[in-house]
Amino acid sequence: MVVRVVVVGGGVSGVGSALAILQRLPSCNLTIIAEHFTPNTTGDGAAGFWEPHLTTGTPQEKIIQWCQETWELFCSWWQYKQQMGVSFVYGETISQDPVPEKSWQHVPFAFHSLSHSECVKFGPQYQSGFSFGTVTAEPLKFLPVLLEEVRALGGSVKMCRLTSLAEAAAEADIVINCSGLGARKLVPDPEVYPCRGQVMRVRAPWVGRYLCDASKKSFAYIIPNLETVVLGGTNQDHDWRLEVDPTDSQTIWDNCTALMPSLKVVHNYGHGGSGVTLFWGCSKEVADIACDLIHKHYGLPSRL
Amino acid sequence: MARVCVVGAGVVGLTTATQLQKALPPGSTVTIIADKFLKETTSDGAAGIFRPGLQFQGDSPEVTRRWLQDSFNFYKSILNSQDAASAGVKLISGFHFSSKYPKIVWNSLLLPILEEYRSCTEEELSFYRHKYGTFMTTILTECRRYLPYLTDKFTRQGGRIEKRHLKTLEELVGHYDIVCNCSGFGAKDLVGDELVTPIRGQIYKVRAPWIKNFYYVDYDMYIVPGFEYITLGGTRQFDSYIEETNKYDSMAIWERCLALIPSLKDAQVVQEWVGWRPYRPAVRVEEEFLTFDSGRSLKVVHNYGHGGYGVMTAPGTSIHAVKLVMKMLPSALSKL
Numbered sequence: 343m344v345v346r347v348v349v350v351g352g353g354v355s356g357v358g359s360a361l362a363i364l365q366r367l368p369s370c371n372l373t374i375i376a377e378h379f380t381p382n383t384t385g386d387g388a389a390g391f392w393e394p395h396l397t398t399g400t401p402q403e404k405i406i407q408w409c410q411e412t413w414e415l416f417c418s419w420w421q422y423k424q425q426m427g428v429s430f431v432y433g434e435t436i437s438q439d440p441v442p443e444k445s446w447q448h449v450p451f452a453f454h455s456l457s458h459s460e461c462v463k464f465g466p467q468y469q470s471g472f473s474f475g476t477v478t479a480e481p482l483k484f485l486p487v488l489l490e491e492v493r494a495l496g497g498s499v500k501m502c503r504l505t506s507l508a509e510a511a512a513e514a515d516i517v518i519n520c521s522g523l524g525a526r527k528l529v530p531d532p533e534v535y536p537c538r539g540q541v542m543r544v545r546a547p548w549v550g551r552y553l554c555d556a557s558k559k560s561f562a563y564i565i566p567n568l569e570t571v572v573l574g575g576t577n578q579d580h581d582w583r584l585e586v587d588p589t590d591s592q593t594i595w596d597n598c599t600a601l602m603p604s605l606k607v608v609h610n611y612g613h614g615g616s617g618v619t620l621f622w623g624c625s626k627e628v629a630d631i632a633c634d635l636i637h638k639h640y641g642l643p644s645r646l
Numbered sequence: 647m648a649r650v651c652v653v654g655a656g657v658v659g660l661t662t663a664t665q666l667q668k669a670l671p672p673g674s675t676v677t678i679i680a681d682k683f684l685k686e687t688t689s690d691g692a693a694g695i696f697r698p699g700l701q702f703q704g705d706s707p708e709v710t711r712r713w714l715q716d717s718f719n720f721y722k723s724i725l726n727s728q729d730a731a732s733a734g735v736k737l738i739s740g741f742h743f744s745s746k747y748p749k750i751v752w753n754s755l756l757l758p759i760l761e762e763y764r765s766c767t768e769e770e771l772s773f774y775r776h777k778y779g780t781f782m783t784t785i786l787t788e789c790r791r792y793l794p795y796l797t798d799k800f801t802r803q804g805g806r807i808e809k810r811h812l813k814t815l816e817e818l819v820g821h822y823d824i825v826c827n828c829s830g831f832g833a834k835d836l837v838g839d840e841l842v843t844p845i846r847g848q849i850y851k852v853r854a855p856w857i858k859n860f861y862y863v864d865y866d867m868y869i870v871p872g873f874e875y876i877t878l879g880g881t882r883q884f885d886s887y888i889e890e891t892n893k894y895d896s897m898a899i900w901e902r903c904l905a906l907i908p909s910l911k912d913a914q915v916v917q918e919w920v921g922w923r924p925y926r927p928a929v930r931v932e933e934e935f936l937t938f939d940s941g942r943s944l945k946v947v948h949n950y951g952h953g954g955y956g957v958m959t960a961p962g963t964s965i966h967a968v969k970l971v972m973k974m975l976p977s978a979l980s981k982l
Contacts, residue, residue: 420856421907421908429857548788569855603728606728
């Protein structure tokens, strides 16, 4: 039999999972069903800065495994596949608050803590900080390429708004739920909630290094992407607003120009965003799980 | 009160001219006389990175170190201001790799100046496939922005610019109290300095926005991202007067750069360019009381012979040259 796989969600997790499954099981019949595809997914607004965060509930070994696999993929894209939109950047993260240990610090390049003098050169209020070499991978650039790869492996794409997972299951042997925030209603899972992030994209081609302020009081970041620089941000739990908030814009602008005065001359565009650091590791694990399930339920070999 | 002329409108001439405007007494005038401006200058093609060669020198190690530190501080203050983008000054991180020469990846002139300068980690070395390497954060000045920025500053502060080719400095006698000779390679003919030698440099300017760091390998391979373009280089051909691009140099540069970063194959080539670094065994920053066969004389302060380090050391050498001008000024004015 030909296994029918439906992936719900067209963002980085959905497209990643679809691709990982098709790479493991090229003979399956796979469709991605989603309301939104690139350039309208959450990831499309992201700076795509590789750094695990907001993952406190997940077991650290999993975070490390997934972020490591994603890291390796992004590094090979930077070296060999520039159309994927990956840049390699160094920079600093500083904070007025103490900075906790990072379990993943062996993954990126040259992770080290900043000395006191390295912190206070940004202002006497900065007590701690760290630096590492990392990548930025822009979903806006790589999602279209990954979708092409999905199609090349025989997968298809359907734009449609599902009201329940049962609807997806109607024509599927297995459903892969990568619905992101949509899972709150779709599963339903009330534990899923939005953490609103607002960012500004500016043209500032001289910014080749990142600078992040991780303090609660003055949270801000300046992250170079391919053609633009992302200025952020906000972390507003349970905030569903998709519109740009001018007060947030002002705060982001003030905080970022305080960190980097040279930004004051730029013009800006506007958007909203989130994170991309774990997508490949998770997708491969999803493929493992899916294949095991398929093997268990349909007696097909888990690897062809 | 004082009429000062700066010969040369490259990065050294423009920097010296704007520094003079700050230092000279009120009522003084500064005039730049040059035959080449902006895109026509040697400065235009420079990658502009703050990174001295170990043979870079002034009259003594102390002078050399002072020029470097003054220059770095000067660019740093622009960097931390709102002028940084329009002036073309940015912070840049990058690497120097070698698989054959462990010593060359450390630069003793940079060590006391840079805040961040360390050995590469094992992962970094393995990623870039080299045996030895250092990582540093330094400053870059893009002349395609910096020269227009200085020109604008100079003219807004009342400076005059004259496009003119001088055969000899004698043409300026009687018109100016002091002349600053910032003529770069032009000094070879202008003041008959046989020590000025071209070091021919060939480069590509390409678009490859995914490259944000600079890379040097061994001696003559570099990838330096500027504001819009990346400079890929290079060559250092001593005493070569060839002005056209050489296809073998192009191939060597391209191959070496791609060996380090394969994705450069997708870079968009915008331009190939050749420049002559105006090399002199020591940069000449000194005063001279020039006398001509006619018996006439001229007070001159020289500031030329920066080789491949003109952009980098324009501020420090200009500060020094301006001090010499100020010292010479009273006697120059008393002749009136």
